[in-house]
Amino acid sequence: MIAKLTDIEALEAKGFDAAYPQKSPWDILRHQAETRPDKVAIRYLVDASDPARDEVVTYGDFARRIMGAAKLFRGLGVTPNASVAILAQHTPSAQTAIWGAQIAGRACPINPMLKPDHIAGLLDAANAKVAVIMGVNGELDYWSALVPALREAGVTIPLLACDADAQSPGADGVFEEMIQTASGKDVQPEGDETALAAFYHTGGTTGAPKLVQHMRLNEAHVARSCAIMHDLTERDVVVNGFPLFHVAGAFVYGLSTLSAGGTLIVPGRLGMRNAAFMGSIWQQVERYGVTILGVVPTILASLKATPIDADISSLRWLLTGGSPLPTELADAVEKHTSVPVRNILGMTECAGAIAVEPVHGTRTPMSCGLRMPFSEVAVFGETEGDADPSKPLGPDETGIIALRGPNVAAGYSDPARNIGTFLDGGWLVSGDLGMIDNEGRLFVTGRKKDVIIRGAHNIDxxxxxxxxxxxxxxxxxxxxxxxxxxxxxxxxxxxxxxxxxxxxxxxxxxxxxxxxxxxxxxxxxxxxxxxxxxxxxxxxxxxxxxxxxxxxxxxxxxxxxxxxxxxxxxxxxxxxxxxxxxxxxxxxxxxxxxxxxxxxxxxx
Known part of the structure; x- marks a missing residue:
């Protein structure tokens, strides 16, 4: 149980392999499929008002779907140096595509709401050989406009439809059908835990695409670290409505829950914008025995204003991150729900986690929590406006926050973009100003890097x-x-x-x-x-x-x-x-x- 820095240090004394026996997402998921094949991994709410329509995916079934996707992608020309683009909402099929892509090659989740020319640039930069795109449906139909625009922009790779309610014109196949019929030997991932697993775009910039290169260990380390800091077990039922092109949805709340053998509740294509789900949020907690809600502060604000009309005694924690957590909001939510709120600080360049408030520790106003196990977080002074690792600052001194460790990615796909962010010595500069107190707690006090955070979206x-x-x-x-x-x-x-x-x-x-x-x-x-x-x-x-x-x-x-x-x-x-x-x-x-x-x- 982690409550303070000394607990992290005690864990580290046992050795890295003891704490992190699985060093890639596929190792984690395969282990769970072998350990608890019949346990529910994902419960997808097709209709939040009708539980009978839920899609239930066990760990055994999930692993079979993932390997089917890996076989499919390999047959379509995806090699370890190529990628699969996923432009979809958070669904079981999108989860399947991401992990299957990482076995055959690399995954490249993309926000489907970006403009088609920008998406085409990301596909090219990631060397995508196939794309899985959410097909025509009555809730979010971006297929009908996006696919013709991508073709017009010169995209020629196969485009597979997933999660469609109707025929999707121009599709080169239906993803769910194709993974069921994929044949051949199981695909074996090439390389070790340092092999590239995924490209994640960041910043919302124009011009040349900005892709973060995740190694397998980055994602596995963050997933397992968040499970440890949040005390996740196989008994946990975690609501995760984040998109999978966001590191919180994929790793902080997603793969972390799966690494513990818990169950993910995914509230349909619309995620936390699902009005039927959010309008009955407390009843949903009671119905499914939800133990954890993973949300951004904006959702916390709406929870504060939602009368409790059900038994929510199963709810253990409210976890949040993505933007600063106002103390007054956290206090008000805790008073309203009697459920503790805990914060997290992360960024795409470290697979979503820099520091986490451990659930068994106290919530400290304005704190982001403690560093990840086996990682370092430091505060540096400046030289000519840039973070300087030769100028480490002491407790309660304000400077530029930096980190290094197993969670830090392998830089950007364009090395020229690494300057000022990925430094020699393995340091990643967060762009935030802050300080670390004598208890090891990290506080963000401002920004050095000029970024706007809307919800969980970073805007350049x-x-x-x-x-x-x-x-x-x-x-x-x-x-x-x-x-x-x-x-x-x-x-x-x-x-x-x-x-x-x-x-x-x-x-x-x-x-x-x-x-x-x-x-x-x-x-x-x-x-x-x-x-x-x-x-x-x-x-x-x-x-x-x-x-x-x-x-x-x-x-x-x-x-x-x-x-x-x-x-x-x-x-x-x-x-x-x-x-x-x-x-x-x-x-x-x-x-x-x-x-x-x-x-x-x-x-x-």
Whole structure:
């Protein structure tokens, strides 16, 4: 049982092989199939209102499907140096495709909502020989528009339909049928635990695709580490509605549960956006004996507002990550549910986990928890603005967070992108500012790397800025995250316009609509400034803009409540909100979930 750093050190003293006997995802899944073949691995809710329609997949059946997929992919030309692209929702078929791809070659899960040209670039960069795409259905039909667009973009590889409710025009086969009929000898994975297992795209950038190279051990280490830190067992029933192109869905909550022999509850194609599931979330907990909910802070906020109308005594933990966890939100959810909330910090470049709050330890406000076993987390000073491993900082000193260990990926597929992120000595620079206390707990205090986190999606602000700078009236542009009680952050942009420009906010947003690759990165608001705030060396000083974005967010909340608010944001972005005394509680509730340090007080 892990509760504090000394427990991790005791585990490490037993040796790596004792703690991590399986060193690849397939080793984990094959072991479970041999150990508990009839245990339910995945319960997929086809219709959240009708349990009779659930698709139930045992560990034995799951392993057979995965090997069938591996045989299929090998027959279609997938070798250890090639990949299978998976553009689908979180379903048993998508899970099957990912793990089967890693046996035959490499997996490349892709967000199907990206623009077709960007997807085509990812397919090429990953050397994809086949793609598995969710086929025509009544809930999320991106096949009908995406497949013709990919063909028009020059994609010629086989495109297989999965999870379809109807015929999918242009399909080169139906994935579920093809894995059932795949024949031949079992495929043996080539190479050891350091072989490349998957490409995961990150950042939402335009231009050349940015692919993280996961080794098999990266994914297995994170899965098993999260199982250890979260005390997962074969008795656990874990709701995982994250997409599989996100490391949380695949490893932090997915493979971790399977590594412990537990059961995954997957709430249909829509995941946690499944209104029927979320509208009856507590009844679902009672029905399936759910022990753990894996969610982002935005979902925590909705749980706080959902009356408990069922017996949820089976629920052990509420696990969250993907964006900062406001202390007020965690407190409110724990008070509402009587279920502990625990946080996690991760990134795609380390398969989803840097630090985890162990469930048997205490929740510490603003802490992300303890490092993964057999890994190192450090805080470095800077040299010319970059993290410098020769300048390690001590407890409670703030600097740039970095890590190294079995969870750190093998860099980007384009080595030129490694500069400043993957350093000599095995260090991965997270891009966050933070500190480590004397108990080994990690705290994120800010950002060095300029990224906007909307829900669990990382958005590269430069991508938005570059797109907006293409407008003839825009002189300079700067994108930042505006705090949001539901999404964590929303992208907003500040623009300095040419003198005499008549372009308004609506025109600028329409201009960006076709130029932003990822729909979640489309700015929610564009403000104009007479002059950009600059540093002494002439760089845009974004803290000033973030302060204004905070004022926007708090001002919108006050307007929605119909109250007048005085808003003060200091140089460290701590925010003080003054409202009439009778509105203090309502304002606190309205702002709960925003990832900012704030106080709400009665106006004298």
């Amino acid at each position: 602000p430069q991508m938005i800025e570059d797109a907006l700078l293409a407008h003839p009236d825009v002189l300079t542009a700067a994108a930042v995250g505006m705090p949001d009680a539901y999404a964590g952050e929303l992208p907003v942009v500040f623009a300095e316009m040419r003198q005499g420009s008549q372009a308004g906010e609506a025109e600028l947003i329409d201009f960006l609509r076709d130029r932003i690759e990822d729909p979640v990165a489309l700015p929610k608001r564009i403000g104009t400034v007479d002059e950009m705030p600059l540093t002494p060396v002439g760089k845009i000083f974004k803290p000033t803009l973030r302060a204004e974005a905070i004022r926007w967010a708090v001002g919108q909340a006050a307007e929605a409540l119909g109250v007048e608010a005085e808003i003060a944001v200091d140089e460290k972005l701590s925010t003080r909100v003054m409202v009439p005394g009778e509105s203090v509680d309502a304002m606190k509730d309205r702002l709960a979930g925003m990832p900012i340090k704030l106080s709400v007080e009665a106006r004298s």
